Amino acid sequence: xxxxxxxxxxxxxxxxxxxxxxxxxxxxxxxxxxxxxxxxxxxxxxxxxxxxxxxxxxxxxxxxxxxxxxxxxxxxxxxxxxxxxxxxxxxxxxxxxxxxxxxxxxxxxxxxxxxxxxxxxxxxxxxxxxxxxxxxxxxxxxxxxxxxxxxxxxxxxxxxxxxxxxxxxxxxxxxxxxxxxxxxxxxxxxxxxxxxxxxxxxxxxxxxxxxxxxxxxxxxxxx
Amino acid sequence: xxxxxxxxxxxxxxxxxxxxxxxxxxxxxxxxxxxxxxxxxxxxxxxxxxxxxxxxxxxxxxxxxxxxxxxxxxxxxxxxxxxxxxxxxxxxxxxxxxxxxxxxxxxxxxxxxxxxxxxxxxxxxxxxxxxxxxxxxxxxxxxxxxxxxxxxxxxxxxxxxxxxxxxxxxxxxxxxxxxxxxxxxxxxxxxxxxxxxxxxxxxxxxxxxxxxxxxxxxxxxxxxxxxxxxxxxxxxxxxxxxxxxxxxxxxxxxxxxxxxxxxxxxxxxxxxxxxxxxxxxxxxxxxxxxxxxxxxxx
Numbered sequence: 001x002x003x004x005x006x007x008x009x010x011x012x013x014x015x016x017x018x019x020x021x022x023x024x025x026x027x028x029x030x031x032x033x034x035x036x037x038x039x040x041x042x043x044x045x046x047x048x049x050x051x052x053x054x055x056x057x058x059x060x061x062x063x064x065x066x067x068x069x070x071x072x073x074x075x076x077x078x079x080x081x082x083x084x085x086x087x088x089x090x091x092x093x094x095x096x097x098x099x100x101x102x103x104x105x106x107x108x109x110x111x112x113x114x115x116x117x118x119x120x121x122x123x124x125x126x127x128x129x130x131x132x133x134x135x136x137x138x139x140x141x142x143x144x145x146x147x148x149x150x151x152x153x154x155x156x157x158x159x160x161x162x163x164x165x166x167x168x169x170x171x172x173x174x175x176x177x178x179x180x181x182x183x184x185x186x187x188x189x190x191x192x193x194x195x196x197x198x199x200x201x202x203x204x205x206x207x208x209x210x211x212x213x214x215x216x217x218x219x220x221x222x223x
Numbered sequence: 224x225x226x227x228x229x230x231x232x233x234x235x236x237x238x239x240x241x242x243x244x245x246x247x248x249x250x251x252x253x254x255x256x257x258x259x260x261x262x263x264x265x266x267x268x269x270x271x272x273x274x275x276x277x278x279x280x281x282x283x284x285x286x287x288x289x290x291x292x293x294x295x296x297x298x299x300x301x302x303x304x305x306x307x308x309x310x311x312x313x314x315x316x317x318x319x320x321x322x323x324x325x326x327x328x329x330x331x332x333x334x335x336x337x338x339x340x341x342x343x344x345x346x347x348x349x350x351x352x353x354x355x356x357x358x359x360x361x362x363x364x365x366x367x368x369x370x371x372x373x374x375x376x377x378x379x380x381x382x383x384x385x386x387x388x389x390x391x392x393x394x395x396x397x398x399x400x401x402x403x404x405x406x407x408x409x410x411x412x413x414x415x416x417x418x419x420x421x422x423x424x425x426x427x428x429x430x431x432x433x434x435x436x437x438x439x440x441x442x443x444x445x446x447x448x449x450x451x452x453x454x455x456x457x458x459x460x461x462x463x464x465x466x467x468x469x470x471x472x473x474x475x476x477x478x479x480x481x482x483x484x485x486x487x488x489x490x491x492x493x494x495x496x497x498x499x500x501x502x503x504x505x506x507x508x509x510x511x512x513x514x515x516x517x518x519x520x521x
Contacts, residue, residue, distance in 0.1 A: 001253035011520075030254050053360040056516050065255035070359045077358035081285050093277030094361050096269060145255070 002028045002051050002068070002146070002178075004202075007060035009046060020046045021057070022200040028193075030066065030145070034178045035187030035208050037215045038197035039222075044180045045073065047197060048150045051178060066145030072135050073150035080124035084115065084134050087123055091138045105141050112163075113137035128155045136160075140167050147177040154181065165190065184212050270361050278353070278362070278370030286374075294378075301337060301382040302389060305330045308452055321454045321485045324396050331398070331482050332451035334383050335475045338413040339420070339449075341375045343442050346421030350429050350518060357519050364518040365511055368425045372418050398482045405481030405493075412497045413474045419503025426510050429518055450475055455488035463490055470496035 007024045010017040020043030028034055028051075038044050048071040049055040050062060070077050078087045088109045092102045110119050113134045118126060126134070132155050139147060147168075153161050168177065168190070178195075181187050187194070187208055194211020195204050198218055205211040258266070286294055305326060312318075312325045320328045349371040350357075350364045357364060390396045400406070428435045446452070449471040455463055466472050467490040477493045479485040511518075 001255065054358060055519060065253045065257065068360070073358075077355060079281065079285075079353065079355050081288065082281060086281070086284055090277050090281050090356070091359070093280065094270075094274050094359055096273040 001030050001063075001065045003063040004050075004057075005061050005063070007050070007057045007062060009043070009050060009055075009057045019200040021050075021202060023060070024202045025060075026195075026202060026204045028146075028176075028178065028195075028204065030176060032176045032178075032193045033191045034176075034193045034195050034204070035191035035211065036178060036180045036195045036197060037182075037184070037187065037211060039219070042197045043200075044197055045071070045150055047202065048073075048148050048178070048180060052148050067143075069139050069142070069144040069147045071148045071150045072139050072152045078123045078131065078135060081122055083122055084113065084119040084126075085110070087134065088138050088141075091141075095142055109134075109137045109141050112140060112167075129157065129160070132156050133160055136164055143171075143175070145175055147175060149177060149179045149181075151180050151182070153186070154183070161186075184215075188212065271366070274361050274363075274366050275370050275373070278356075278366055279374050281356075282371055282374050297378050298382045298385060301330075301333055301379075301386050304333050305386060308333075311452075321456060321479075323479070323483045323485055324394075326390055326394065327396050327398060327483055328454070328479065328485070329452065330386050330390060331479045332449075332475050334386070335409065335413050335478050336446060336449055336451050336471060337379060337382075338376070338410070338417050339471055339474075340442075340445070341372075341379065342417030342420035343424065343438060345375060346371050346417070347424035347428050347435070349421075350425050364425075364429075364515065365422070368418075368422050372421055376414060399484050400482060401484035402481040405477055407481075408493065408497075409474050409477035409481060412477075412493065412500055413471075415504060416470060416474070416496055416500035419500050419507050422507035422511065423503055426507065426514055426518065430514075445471070448472075454485075455491075456486060460489075463488055467491075470499050 004024055004026050007021055008019070009021045010019045012018075036044055036047070046055065050057060051064075052068055052071045053062070053064065054071065077091075079090070082090065085106060088106045089102060092105050097105060113119065113130075113136075115126075115130045115133055118130055119134075123131065123134070132152050136149075136152055153164055156164065168175075179187065179191065191208040193204060193206060194208040194215075195202060196211050196215050196218070198215075203214075205214065286297075309325045309329050312320070312329075318325055346368060349367040353362075353367040356362050356367070387398065424434070424438060428438075448466060448469050450466065455466065455472060455476060458466070467488075472488075473491055473493055473496045476485075476487045476491050480487050
């Protein structure tokens with residue numbers, strides 16, 4: 001569960017504060033598959049960072065229960081000079097995994113990422129698709145109660161998208177996810193709740209179709 | 224739990240929540256138990272430990288990966304500096320400074336100086352070079368500084384052992400350890416000063432890049448001003464009074480006194496660098512606490 005209470009978040013810019021969230025109160029339940037939609041620059045990634053606890057709000061508080069993954073996104077949470085394998089090991093270490101379990105976990109990540117010999121090459125040589133695969137594979141190796149996915153599947157090929165969907169199918173009973181995507185059809189298929197982020201407001205809807213229609217109305221009004 | 228049932232319970236919890244604590248709210252709507260402060264502390268410590276280890280391991284891997292020569296250089300830089308600088312003294316015809324063999328004298332000086340220098344050079348850059356890893360919720364900017372500091376100190380210790388071992392093996396020179404406690408005190412104070420400088424610079428260098436450039440210019444004459452290559456006792460009083468503002472001078476003198484039995488200069492006071500180190504460390508922690516989220520955003 002993630003509970004936001006009167007949360008405000010802004011960035012200081014030369015032209016005054018840019019408000020990403022303004023006095024937002026909402027609760028995401030334990031078993032929720034939330035699709036997050038919003039226009040570019042609305043602060044979806046910032047919201048994901050707040051959910052994951054990487055960033056902190058300027059005002060208000062966030063209560064989290066259960067384990068929450070880091071925001072899986074593009075080119076994040078991986079060190080460019082380390083190889084894929086070393087990045088996987090690093091993640092195992094910071095998750096406090098037992099030393100004798102690391103070997104098998106890394107092997108599992110290698111198999112899931114399926115990026116061939118690039119697994120032994122520095123991450124800076126990867127394409128964005130390969131980065132996404134590795135990032136996703138690393139996060140999937142651990143059992144989080146909630147996974148946070150920030151436009152990760154956007155760059156993946158069809159096989160990867162099917163694979164990631166299947167991976168969640170297996171975990172669906174125990175784990176939830178919060179997913180940012182511009183692919184509305186994909187969200188419609190996978191999610192059961194929707195969150196619309198626009199104009200510094202975040203509103204949670206109990207059904208994804210409702211959220212998407214609100215979002216589409218918003219886009220129409222703006223155009 | 225279906226979403227509609229969840230919303231019903233949300234409504235319920237909202238009614239009962241107004242005057243109650245977050246814990247009750249959590250237990251009402253989540254299957255996970257709220258964490259007590261003691262649990263949080265324990266988990267935080269465990270997390271801190273594993274993150275630091277992971278970062279040290281990673282830093283070492285990168286050091287090795289960049290070039291095998293890099294690691295070798297870190298280990299022998301101390302010996303090379305000592306030999307080159309002693310050579311100059313030996314050519315002039317001076318074999319002893321303060322009644323101590325030049326090589327031991329300079330070796331002890333470089334031992335302290337290189338600790339401080341690491342606070343300027345590889346330690347503060349830790350935050351920037353690990354920025355991608357700050358995306359993990361467990362990894363805090365300060366951890367990257369700590370990890371780098373620990374690895375640097377570890378490598379330096381090996382280099383120091385190599386230096387004194389080879390001096391003993393090849394030339395038969397050995398320190399007399401006249402005051403072992405003072406040795407450790409000097410080493411500890413130096414490490415503290417280095418960490419204070421490293422953390423402070425690490426924070427502000429991340430915000431203002433030009434600070435790093437200014438610092439690298441300022442630190443150019445640091446070695447000459449730190450009495451590494453000569454003895455403070457050979458200088459006139461007026462020069463000593465100016466140089467004794469430099470905390471490294473006191474640390475070097477303390478280490479030489481404890482390790483080699485060298486005489487300290489009249490203005491010597493080890494408490495000055497120790498308190499300065501504590502002061503820097505305190506300021507650094509305060510500024511880190513004030514800027515910890517800004518650092519992640521950078």
